[in-house]
Amino acid sequence: MDMFTSVEFWIAVGQIIMIDILLGGDNAVVIALACRKLPPKQRTQGILWGTAGAIVLRIVLIFFALQLLAIPFLKIVGALLLIWIGVKLLVPEHEEGHGNIEGSDKLWGAVKTVIVADFVMSVDNVIAIAGAAESSGTGHGMALVIFGVLVSIPIIVWGSQMVIKLMDRYPIIITLGGMLLGWIAGTMVVTDPVLVNPEVMPQAPKIPATDLLRYAAGAAGALLVLVLGKWMVARRSRGAAATTAATAVPAAEGGRRLRSVLLAVDGSAPSARALEHVLAMRDELREPLELHLLNVQRPVSGDVSSFVANKTLEEYYAERSAEATGPVEATLQARGVPHQTHQRVGPPGPTIAEAAQQLNCDLIVMGARGLGAAGAALLGSVTQGAIEHAAVPVMVVK
Numbered sequence: 001m002d003m004f005t006s007v008e009f010w011i012a013v014g015q016i017i018m019i020d021i022l023l024g025g026d027n028a029v030v031i032a033l034a035c036r037k038l039p040p041k042q043r044t045q046g047i048l049w050g051t052a053g054a055i056v057l058r059i060v061l062i063f064f065a066l067q068l069l070a071i072p073f074l075k076i077v078g079a080l081l082l083i084w085i086g087v088k089l090l091v092p093e094h095e096e097g098h099g100n101i102e103g104s105d106k107l108w109g110a111v112k113t114v115i116v117a118d119f120v121m122s123v124d125n126v127i128a129i130a131g132a133a134e135s136s137g138t139g140h141g142m143a144l145v146i147f148g149v150l151v152s153i154p155i156i157v158w159g160s161q162m163v164i165k166l167m168d169r170y171p172i173i174i175t176l177g178g179m180l181l182g183w184i185a186g187t188m189v190v191t192d193p194v195l196v197n198p199e200v201m202p203q204a205p206k207i208p209a210t211d212l213l214r215y216a217a218g219a220a221g222a223l224l225v226l227v228l229g230k231w232m233v234a235r236r237s238r239g240a241a242a243t244t245a246a247t248a249v250p251a252a253e254g255g256r257r258l259r260s261v262l263l264a265v266d267g268s269a270p271s272a273r274a275l276e277h278v279l280a281m282r283d284e285l286r287e288p289l290e291l292h293l294l295n296v297q298r299p300v301s302g303d304v305s306s307f308v309a310n311k312t313l314e315e316y317y318a319e320r321s322a323e324a325t326g327p328v329e330a331t332l333q334a335r336g337v338p339h340q341t342h343q344r345v346g347p348p349g350p351t352i353a354e355a356a357q358q359l360n361c362d363l364i365v366m367g368a369r370g371l372g373a374a375g376a377a378l379l380g381s382v383t384q385g386a387i388e389h390a391a392v393p394v395m396v397v398k
Contacts, residue, residue: 033316054115059146087229190217298346342355366382
C-alpha cells in the first residue's frame with residue numbers, strides 16, 4: 001500500500017487518466033452510438049456490460065504490452081508510434097470510409113459491438129498506457145494500469161459529451177495531450193533495454209539511466225510532437241487557403257451593401273454575445289438582413305467513421321448540432337427574426353469560411369474567447385482559422 005503515498009505513482013495515474021480521456025473519447029462515441037437504439041433501461045445495461053467487457057479486455061491487452069516492452073528495441077518502436085499518435089491529435093482529420101455497423105436494438109448485440117469496437121480501436125491507448133506505466137519507475141506497472149483504467153473509463157463513458165465539448169472549446173487540452181504522448185515516447189526511448197542494460201547486446205553503446213536524462217528526453221519528445229503538429233497544421237492551412245483564394249469571388253464586390261450575414265454558433269457564451277451583436281446591427285440597418293446560422297461539428301476520427309455506419313454518424317452530428325443551435329433559434333423566433341440554419345462537419349475555421357462562400361454571405365460574425373495573437377497560435381483558435389481562409393470580412397465579438 002506504500003505505492004499510494006508515492007508522488008511518482010499519482011503522476012503516472014494522472015498521465016494514464018489523461019491518455020484514456022484523450023484517446024478513449026472515440027471509444028465513448030462508439031459506445032453511445034451502439035446503444036442508442038436500445039430501450040432506456042436496456043441502454044444503461046448495455047453501456048455497463050459493454051464498458052465492463054472493454055475494461056477487462058483493455059487490462060489484458062496492456063498486461064501483454066508491458067511484457068513485450070521488455071524486448072529490446074520494442075520501446076523504441078512504441079515511442080515512434082506514440083510520436084505519430086501525438087502528432088495526429090494535433091492535426092485535424094478528415095473522415096474516411098464508413099463501416100456497416102449500426103446501433104443494435106438487442107442488448108447483447110450492442111454489448112458485442114462495444115467490446116469489438118474497443119478491441120479494434122484501442123491500439124493507441126494500449127501502447128500509450130503501457131509506456132506511461134512502465135516509464136513511471138514505481139515498480140507497480142499493473143497496479144497503475146488497473147487503477148488508472150478503472151478511474152478513467154467511467155469518466156469517458158458518462159462524461160464523454162462534456163469532454164468533447166471542452167476539447168472543442170479549449171484546443172489547448174488536445175495540444176497538451178499530444179505533448180504528453182511525446183513526453184512518454186521520449187522517456188521510453190532512453191529506457192529501452194538495448195540502451196541501458198549492459199547484458200542486452202553488449203556491443204551496443206549504453207547511456208546512463210538517470211532521472212535527468214529521462215526528463216530531458218521527455219521534454220524533447222513533447223517539443224517534437226508540438227513542432228511537427230503545428231508544422232503539419234500550417235502546411236495544410238496554406239494549401240486550403242491557396243485553393244480558396246483561387247476559387248473565391250468577393251461577396252461585397254463593387255461597394256455592395258451588407259445583405260447577408262453568417263453567424264457561427266457553438267452554444268458558448270462568446271457565441272451568444274455574437275448573436276446579440278448581430279441583432280443590434282440588424283436593427284441599425286434600414287434594409288432587410290439575411291441571417292444564416294452555422295454550426296460546425298468536428299469529425300470523429302477515422303477509426304470511428306470506418307467502424308460506424310454513415311447514417312448513424314449523421315444522426316449523431318445532427319443531435320449535437322441541434323443542442324448548439326436550439327437556444328439561438330428560440331431567441332430568433334421569439335423576436336420574429338427570419339433565419340436559416342445550417343450544419344457542417346469538418347475543421348471549424350476552414351469550414352466556416354467555405355460555408356460563407358457557398359451561401360454568398362457578405363460577412364462572418366463569430367464569438368471569441370479574447371485571446372491575443374500569441375495565445376490563439378498556441379492554444380488553437382477557430383476564429384483565427386476562419387480569418388485565414390475567408391474571402392469576406394470576419395467580425396470577431398469578444
